[in-house]
Amino acid sequence: MKLLVVGGGGREHAIIKKLKENKNVEDIFALPGNGGIAADATCVDIGAKDIEGIVKFAVEQKIDFAVVAPDDPLVLGCVDALQEAGIPAFGPNKAAAIIEGSKVFSKNLMKKYGIPTAQYEVFTDEKSALSYLETCPIPTVIKADGLALGKGVIIAETREEAKNAVVSMMEEKIFGESGSNIVIEEFLTGPEVSVLSFTDGNIVVPMVSSMDHKRALDGDKGLNTGGMGTVAPNPYYTKDVADRCMKEIFLPTIEAMKKEGREFRGCLYFGLMITENGPKVIEYNCRFGDPETQVVLPLLDSDLLDIMMATAEGRLTEDMVKFADDSACCVVMASEGYPKSYEKGFPITVDDDFEGTLYIAGAKKKDDGTVVTNGGRVLGVVSRKTTLKEAVDEAYRQVQKVHFENAYYRKDIGARALAAKEK
Numbered sequence: 001m002k003l004l005v006v007g008g009g010g011r012e013h014a015i016i017k018k019l020k021e022n023k024n025v026e027d028i029f030a031l032p033g034n035g036g037i038a039a040d041a042t043c044v045d046i047g048a049k050d051i052e053g054i055v056k057f058a059v060e061q062k063i064d065f066a067v068v069a070p071d072d073p074l075v076l077g078c079v080d081a082l083q084e085a086g087i088p089a090f091g092p093n094k095a096a097a098i099i100e101g102s103k104v105f106s107k108n109l110m111k112k113y114g115i116p117t118a119q120y121e122v123f124t125d126e127k128s129a130l131s132y133l134e135t136c137p138i139p140t141v142i143k144a145d146g147l148a149l150g151k152g153v154i155i156a157e158t159r160e161e162a163k164n165a166v167v168s169m170m171e172e173k174i175f176g177e178s179g180s181n182i183v184i185e186e187f188l189t190g191p192e193v194s195v196l197s198f199t200d201g202n203i204v205v206p207m208v209s210s211m212d213h214k215r216a217l218d219g220d221k222g223l224n225t226g227g228m229g230t231v232a233p234n235p236y237y238t239k240d241v242a243d244r245c246m247k248e249i250f251l252p253t254i255e256a257m258k259k260e261g262r263e264f265r266g267c268l269y270f271g272l273m274i275t276e277n278g279p280k281v282i283e284y285n286c287r288f289g290d291p292e293t294q295v296v297l298p299l300l301d302s303d304l305l306d307i308m309m310a311t312a313e314g315r316l317t318e319d320m321v322k323f324a325d326d327s328a329c330c331v332v333m334a335s336e337g338y339p340k341s342y343e344k345g346f347p348i349t350v351d352d353d354f355e356g357t358l359y360i361a362g363a364k365k366k367d368d369g370t371v372v373t374n375g376g377r378v379l380g381v382v383s384r385k386t387t388l389k390e391a392v393d394e395a396y397r398q399v400q401k402v403h404f405e406n407a408y409y410r411k412d413i414g415a416r417a418l419a420a421k422e423k
Contacts, residue, residue: 003028003305004058004087005041006048006078007069010332010361010380011290013037015069015304017359018297022305029061035371036348036360036379048073051081058087065309067091071147074286075101079266090308092286096257096264100286103143103152103183113256115249116280120185126170129182133162139187144169146178151224151339153283155187190275191236191420192282194292197250197270198307200316201263204250208299208323209237210292211417216339218412225339226377229413230330231388232295235420236274245272245279253284265311294359294380295328327388329395330359330380331413336406338376346373346405356398357382373404389418 001024005016008030016028017040031054033043046053049072058066068078068091077094091097098105110117118141123129133140142165144152152175156162162184169179196207210232216222249270257264269285269292288296297304301322310316335342348363348371359382362375381402383394392414399409 001025001064001305002061004054004061004063004066005030005069006054006066006073008032008034008037008048009070009290010359010377011288011293012069013040013359013361014293014297015067015288016041017357018300018304019067022303025305029057029063031057034360035363035365035374036358038365049076051076051078054078055081055085055087058082059085063087065089065305067308069287071097071100071285071287075147088309088312090312091266092264092268095262096266097286098262099257099264099268099284101147103145103283104181106284107183107185109253109256109260110281113252113259115252115256116278118186118188118280118282120183122181122183124181126166129166129170129184130163132184133159133166136184137186138162141185141187142166142169143183143185144175144179145181145183146175148175148178149226151175151226152178153224188273188275188280188282190273191234193234193237193241193272193274193279194230194289195237195245195270195272196288196292196296197268198311198316198321199254199264199266199268200311200314201254201258201265202314203316203318204246204254204268205316205318205321206242206246206250207296207321208232209234209242210289210295211236212289212292213410213413216410218410223339225334227289227291228332228334228410229380230291230295231392231414231417232292232299232328235388235417241274241279245270249279249281265314290361291330291332291377291380294330294382298328298357298382298384299324299326324384326384326386327391328382328384329388329391329414330382331395331399331409332361332377332380333399333402333404333407333409334377335362335373335375336408338408342376343406344373344375347371348373348378348402348404350403351401354398354401356395357384358402378404378407388414388421392418
């Protein structure tokens with residue numbers, strides 16, 4: 001089979017490595033891919049948002065199955081365009097991808113169908129939003145309505161911070177048109193849990209839970225990033241919590257989307273907070289999370305391609321999806337200065353005795369074959385072991401064997417999860 005994977009980050013590298021395990025896969029094309037992905041797939045210089053270019057390439061190459069991984073092309077209707085051209089594809093169509101494409105849509109969906117989430121208000125003009133901030137509870141959370149590379153959420157600790165966030169989104173347009181409408185919502189407290197799930201629009205099959213570390217600095221300090229590391233499973237996601245989530249959140253969400261005429265087929269990501277009043281939805285994503293995918297897929301014992309094809313064709317069953325009882329840890333190595341300004345173009349070297357798994361996120365391959373840094377998050381070092389402590393310890397051992405100038409990584413990935421397991 002000839003496969004096509006749209007995207008070019010660490011998540012896509014993890015997906016490609018897993019798809020390669022299927023013995024029927026002959027070729028995988030990554031559009032656009034990156035310098036590290038090039039070791040596992042043929043990279044083609046077609047951007048993830050170039051829907052016309054993607055479809056043209058897929059048709060010309062007679063692609064058997066496509067996987068659309070990032071949010072932008074899904075929201076733009078890449079799956080619809082591929083399917084119209086006769087190319088089977090994994091991922092939600094444009095109508096369903098709005099669950100991530102618009103925070104206003106997803107919050108209103110949860111309110112309409114009684115799915116537990118934070119209380120919120122929607123604003124379409126700056127004056128009304130600023131007026132609301134005069135009296136609303138603080139801290140509060142301000143979210144841009146549209147896509148913003150995972151950075152369109154600001155947690156404001158003071159009224160001044162909240163007002164600055166509104167001005168920056170609605171007036172200064174730091175997130176472009178994504179900030180034309182905003183959501184201001186209640187600040188929830190409790191452990192966060194990420195749960196990716198396969199759904200064919202009828203059943204939901206959750207994957208192993210994970211814990212992301214979004215802040216740039218140790219101790220969950222500093223700016224929000226796309227994710228500095230992950231562990232799986234998440235110790236806060238107990239069987240009781242999982243049962244409640246299935247009954248109160250997962251199935252109701254799938255049914256709600258179906259009732260809205262937006263049947264969701266693909267990977268639906270549930271960003272949850274376990275509050276004192278039970279689990280609540282912080283956000284939905286219409287695709288695999290990054291870097292959650294980098295710890296979830298290494299624990300998948302089933303065949304990913306078989307699952308994806310069944311999902312796309314509406315014939316998914318629970319017994320198709322099996323996960324190991326092991327644990328995994330991903331430590332993201334970034335460029336110093338991320339998520340603000342940073343230098344790139346430094347050679348990446350790996351010691352001969354490296355024993356982990358590398359998922360490359362931001363790198364390019366030079367004409368002489370050298371792979372150099374080309375992004376804020378450069379790569380993820382992943383270890384899978386029997387216990388979470390073993391996985392964390394091993395990931396950090398392997399990090400020492402990967403080198404590039406100005407490398408930066410958090411030293412406490414998994415610390416919160418390990419502390420929770422000891423309680």
